[in-house]
Amino acid sequence: MTITLETPFSVLPDLIALHAKTRGSHPALIQDGQQLDYAALNSKVDQVAAALQRDGFQAGDSIAICGSNSIPYALLYIGALRAGMVVAPLAPSSTPEGLVTMIKDSAAKLVFVDQAVDQALGKTAEQHQIKLMSMDDSCTENAFSQWLADATPTPVTITPEMPFNIIYSSGTTGDPKGIVQSHGMRWSHIQRGIVFGYGPECVTLISTPLYSNTTLVSFLPSLGLGGTVALMAKFDAAKYLKLAEQLSVTHTMLVPVQYQRIMAREDFDQYDLSSFHMKFSTSAPFHAELKADILKRWPGGLIEFYGMTEGGGSCMLAAHQFPDKLATVGKPLENHDMRVIDEDGVELPAGEIGEVVGHSPAMMTGYLNKPEKTAEAEWYDAEGKRFIRTGDVGRFDEEGFLTLMDRRKDMIISGGFNIYPSDLEQELRKHPDLQEVTVIGVQSRSWGETPVGYAVLRPGANTDAQAICEWFNERVGKTQRLNRLILTDELPRSAIGKVLKRELRDQFQAQYGELD
Known part of the structure; x- marks a missing residue:
């Protein structure tokens, strides 16, 4: 079987089996000196699926996996899929209570964890009668290697509408929402990989977590199309560059803050990165200046994706092809319909600012067990076509390129004026002594909300917050001026690099309360 853009449907476990037959000795997974070829990968996946079936699991049942990137993590993921099961x-980084909530919501009857998660979750899991299995063999009582079955699993027929995974949109604070994604959706990601050069000779370096949709967008086409995946348990810029050179990496998915840290290394230009064919980014704002630096100094193409885990339409910017559009996130992908609507749900023309909504063949089925949340996330046009609301504010230009402003919830309304933090961050970033910046809105008695900046100084910088704030306020309009600037050692970020503005707002409120 040769995978083409016209291939109607296939599933990752079947593709793994195909590669095992046709190129069994080709490396599939690499991590820290350990390597599995496709024959060994397929055999281990069989063992996982057979063990799950032996233990009474059936197609449609779910397991949960929680830990750092590892080869056993990948085996469990693919093995559960081969058994027709759903992976959560x-x-x-979630709290033990948050993990318990998600485990129960997903109906996972078995949870695979590494040593760090076992130590954090163990007592809480025991209180809730949740069974944990050690996927790194750190607990000999429930060790992964001893649990595997030396058998061939019973074949399961998988159809496009069957659920592939449940990815949770939250888990540190707030109410986690399980996003159900189908095998049909994941097949579209594998199939689309052909266009980006994924294939039998690709070597993909992955340093973002396997629980993230960001990672799966690269992980799935790499293995599905017969390439090699190198896993990093934790991102480190120096180690990343060494591995990229050593393994002759061709593809990678990195979030913007990872690119920033790699490009900031003084020894970056000493590494041979000529093997790179395509680099990808998504999940957080990707500044035009950083894109330009990557295009100048890092071989291969650069593609930015903008979209949601919910799958409601995606944009793509091939930065190497459109260097004059680096401030945008590109155009909607083929068969992706994206529009902008106002507060009343009325569609807006090009050039107008509003909330971005999207429709695509790869939309989520819905939020698991939360029909009301699903309904809140949907918008229907006049013909009844279903769209997913992104919560992002942006505008399309006359050529169809989308420029993002901010999350709706992050927009600051000060004295009746709409202030977009991204505009302020763009200007603040021009200060030569600042390495990272962000702007939030905080409560103000006089203005309703007022902007406050947070910043990380560059190494060796010699300045203070007041001087930077005065510099900034001289360069912007009166309504955009910062009430104050706070210097910090680091900005709070999620595992995939998003600045956690809610944490900063809560932190500011607890320390300073409401401003005048």
């Missing part, structure tokens, strides 16, 4: 990959 969970963020290790």
Whole structure:
């Protein structure tokens, strides 16, 4: 079987089996000196699926996985899919209570964890009668290697509408929402990979977590199309560059803050990165200046994706082809319909600012067990076509390129004026002593809300917050001036690099309360 853009449907476990037959000795997974070829990968996946079936699991049942990137993590993921099961990959950074909530919501009857998660979750899981299995063999009582079955699983027929995974949109605070994604949706990601050069000779370096949709967008086409995946348990810029050179990496998915840290290394230009064919980014704002630096100094193409885990339409910017559009996130992908609507749900023309909504063949089925949340996330046009609301504010230009302003919830309304933090961040970033910046809105008795900046100084910088704030306020309009600037050692970020503005707002409120 040769995978083409016209291939109607296939599933990752079947593709793994195909590669095992046709090129079994080709490396599939690499991590820290350990390597599995496709024959070994397929055999281990069989063992996982057979063990799950032996333990009474059936197609449609779910397991949860929570831990750092590892080869056993990948085996469990693919093995569960081969058994027709659904995978709920969970963020290790979640609180024990948050993990329990997600485990129960996903109906996972078995949870695979590494040593760090086991130590954090163990007592809480025991209180809730949740069974944990050690996927790194750190607990000999429930060790992954001993649990595997030496058998061939019973074949399961998988159809496009069957659920592939449940990815949770939250887990540190707030109410986590399980996003159900189908095998049909994931097949579209594998199939689309052909266009970007994924294939039998690709080597993909992955340093973002496997519980993230960001990672799966690269992980799935790499293995589905017969390439090699190198896993990093934790991102480190120096180690990343060494591995990229050593393994002759061709593809990678990195979030913007990772690109920033790589490009900031003084020894960056000493590494041979000529093997790179395509680099990808998504999940957080990707500034035009950083894109330009990557295009100048890092071989291969650069593609930015903008979209949601919910799958409601995606944009793509091939930065190497449109260097004059680096401030945008590109145009909607083929068969992706994206529009902008106002507060009343009325569609707006090009050039007008509003909330971005999207429709695509890869939309989520819905939020698991939360029909009301699903309804809140939907918008229908006059013909009844279903769209997913992104919560992002942006505008399309006359050529169809989308410029994002901010999240709706992050927009600051000060004295009746709409202030977009991204505009202020763009200007603040021009200060030569600042390495990272963000702007939030905080409560103000006089203005309703007022902007406050947070910043990280560059190494060796010699300045203070007041001087930077005065510099900034001289350069912007009166309504955009910062009430104050706060210097910090680092900005709080999620595992995929998003600045956690809610944490900063809560932190500011607790320390300063409401401003005048």
